[in-house]
Amino acid sequence: MFELLGIPPQALFGQLLLGLINGSFYALLSLGLAVIFGMLNIINFAHGAQYMMGAFTAFFLLQFGIGYWPALIIAPIIVGITGIVIERLFLQRLYQLDHLYGLLLTFGLALIIQGLFRHQYGSSGLPYSMPAQLSGGHNLGFMFLPNYRGWVVVLSLIVCFGTWFVIEKTKLGAYLRAATENPTLVRAFGINVPRMITLTYGFGVGLAALAGVMAAPIYAVNPLMGADLIIVVFAVVVIGGMGSIMGAIVTGFGLGVIEGLTKVFFPEASNTVIFVIMAIVLLLRPAGLFGRAN
Amino acid sequence: MSVMLDRAAPLLAVEKLEAWYGESHILHGATFDVREGEVVTLLGRNGAGKTTTLKSVMGIVGKRSGSVAFGGQELIRMSSNDIARLGVAFCPEERGIFASLDVEENLLLPPVVRAGGLPLDRIFDLFPNLKERLGSSQGTKLSGGEQQMLAIARILRTGARLLLLDEPTEGLAPVIIQQIGKTIRALKEQGFTILLVEQNFRFASTVADRYYVMEHGRIIDRFANSELDANLDKLHDYLGV
Numbered sequence: 356m357f358e359l360l361g362i363p364p365q366a367l368f369g370q371l372l373l374g375l376i377n378g379s380f381y382a383l384l385s386l387g388l389a390v391i392f393g394m395l396n397i398i399n400f401a402h403g404a405q406y407m408m409g410a411f412t413a414f415f416l417l418q419f420g421i422g423y424w425p426a427l428i429i430a431p432i433i434v435g436i437t438g439i440v441i442e443r444l445f446l447q448r449l450y451q452l453d454h455l456y457g458l459l460l461t462f463g464l465a466l467i468i469q470g471l472f473r474h475q476y477g478s479s480g481l482p483y484s485m486p487a488q489l490s491g492g493h494n495l496g497f498m499f500l501p502n503y504r505g506w507v508v509v510l511s512l513i514v515c516f517g518t519w520f521v522i523e524k525t526k527l528g529a530y531l532r533a534a535t536e537n538p539t540l541v542r543a544f545g546i547n548v549p550r551m552i553t554l555t556y557g558f559g560v561g562l563a564a565l566a567g568v569m570a571a572p573i574y575a576v577n578p579l580m581g582a583d584l585i586i587v588v589f590a591v592v593v594i595g596g597m598g599s600i601m602g603a604i605v606t607g608f609g610l611g612v613i614e615g616l617t618k619v620f621f622p623e624a625s626n627t628v629i630f631v632i633m634a635i636v637l638l639l640r641p642a643g644l645f646g647r648a649n
Numbered sequence: 650m651s652v653m654l655d656r657a658a659p660l661l662a663v664e665k666l667e668a669w670y671g672e673s674h675i676l677h678g679a680t681f682d683v684r685e686g687e688v689v690t691l692l693g694r695n696g697a698g699k700t701t702t703l704k705s706v707m708g709i710v711g712k713r714s715g716s717v718a719f720g721g722q723e724l725i726r727m728s729s730n731d732i733a734r735l736g737v738a739f740c741p742e743e744r745g746i747f748a749s750l751d752v753e754e755n756l757l758l759p760p761v762v763r764a765g766g767l768p769l770d771r772i773f774d775l776f777p778n779l780k781e782r783l784g785s786s787q788g789t790k791l792s793g794g795e796q797q798m799l800a801i802a803r804i805l806r807t808g809a810r811l812l813l814l815d816e817p818t819e820g821l822a823p824v825i826i827q828q829i830g831k832t833i834r835a836l837k838e839q840g841f842t843i844l845l846v847e848q849n850f851r852f853a854s855t856v857a858d859r860y861y862v863m864e865h866g867r868i869i870d871r872f873a874n875s876e877l878d879a880n881l882d883k884l885h886d887y888l889g890v
């Protein structure tokens with residue numbers, strides 16, 4: 356077998372795959388954040404907690420005999436509805452204020468939600484088994500590909516580009532883009548913009564919950580599973596540029612891969628590489644790689 | 650229904666309209682009306698409250714009181730999206746072309762609210778330049794004149810009967826002003842009712858049936874187009890030109 360810079364290909368491709376999987380979650384989560392920020396002007400710090408709620412909802416559904424496949428649809432809807440309630444009760448009061456207030460409120464919500472789950476379920480983590488159809492894997496010759504992990508990458512790509520397509524290429528997307536720029540005028544054309552904002556938040560939260568369901572069979576279902584992840588995802592969002600849809604997707608996958616490669620070539624830096632890139636981007640291009648400066 | 654069919658009853662009747670931005674009280678009891686098929690022009694100096702009046706009719710100003718009746722229906726407590734659905738359309742002073750939408754998306758953005766809007770080919774008859782620019786990537790890459798035409802064109806499709814046009818000639822070259830004048834006369838022939846805000850009463854006199862003069866949030870004078878010449882001195886005084 357050939358080697359690359361002294362690295363066996365099995366290790367290289369293995370880390371690359373791991374990077375793509377992490378990237379799938381980064382992309383889904385930062386996409387949701389970007390969609391929410393675009394419409395609501397709110398930095399949704401509760402995103403990690405909502406991701407965790409997605410995983411827990413899948414776990415609860417299983418207690419009622421509802422398995423992974425239905426949970427992929429049902430859990431995002433349930434968690435999305437809790438998002439809609441949060442938007443109606445709290446967030447809609449903050450749109451006129453500085454970003455900081457939305458960030459503080461959602462940060463507080465995240466702490467409360469995580470605290471409640473921790474109080475109830477401890478922090479050791481609950482098992483969620485893989486759907487039988489996706490257990491096992493394929494030997495691709497140069498590496499072993501676990502089926503479930505391949506599925507995560509494919510599903511994330513489909514959802515991300517589906518969302519991108521709707522926003523950039525459809526009439527509904529034109530309403531969303533226009534309302535991001537000038538909600539008052541779009542409303543004066545006869546569009547119920549407040550309802551659109553509520554549904555957008557529900558959708559963004561639903562994306563986080565979907566990521567949570569996808570994560571449940573890989574990582575244990577744990578009240579703090581979103582707390583660590585969301586810090587990295589915020590770094591991804593800062594690098595990509597707040598509010599850019601394509602930026603969130605490309606940066607999410609890209610940074611996952613970079614992180615994976617760093618694990619191969621310079622393992623000591625693998626936990627910090629994203630933050631180093633963030634610092635460099637902030638210095639050179641404060642609006643982010645895909646953000647529009649204004 | 651009989652109210653709506655009666656040509657003498659105004660399509661838009663505004664009474665004792667007051668409006669606020671936060672704590673600042675901008676409109677102080679403006680009263681005027683626009684009859685079906687008329688072009689009525691609101692004149693007044695900078696800051697008189699003309700834009701605020703249009704926005705109050707459209708339901709965009711947060712706090713307002715008094716009465717705005719459209720086709721006999723009271724709008725004062727309605728949200729702007731509901732007002733739009735009744736057939737009122739607004740073309741803002743700053744034009745409001747969306748940068749993240751291409752020209753075609755900008756044109757097709759406002760939803761059709763009633764039957765009877767102009768079909769696209771009629772709109773392109775009125776604005777031939779727009780047809781050529783349809784493929785343009787970004788609405789805001791158009792020239793100022795083209796953006797103004799796009800801002801008018803997009804509200805003609807929707808079936809709205811009352812058009813609120815805020816200074817459509819501001820900052821444009823004379824040829825384009827002429828084209829906009831021609832368009833407004835064509836729209837009037839089509840049966841549109843138009844409430845126009847203008848500072849340029851030379852331009853207004855080529856399209857308007859009647860005028861109202863606004864100052865400090867009140868209507869201080871009114872006259873018909875035929876009375877324009879007799880009122881020129883007063884007008885110069887009002888507008889400070």
Ligand SMILES: Nc1ncnc2c1ncn2[C@@H]1O[C@H](COP(=O)(O)OP(=O)(O)OP(=O)(O)O)[C@@H](O)[C@H]1O
Pocket residue numbers: 670673675693694695696697698699700701702742848
């Ligand atoms: N968003 C706002 N917040 C606070 N005050 C405002 C706002 N918009 C307008 N005003 C004030 O309201 C008054 C009336 O403004 P308005 O825009 O209606 O005037 P206008 O007659 O349209 O003037 P112009 O000819 O300059 O367009 C002005 O004193 C203006 O400063």
Ligand SMILES: [Mg+2]
Pocket residue numbers: 699700701742815
């Ligand atoms: Mg004005």
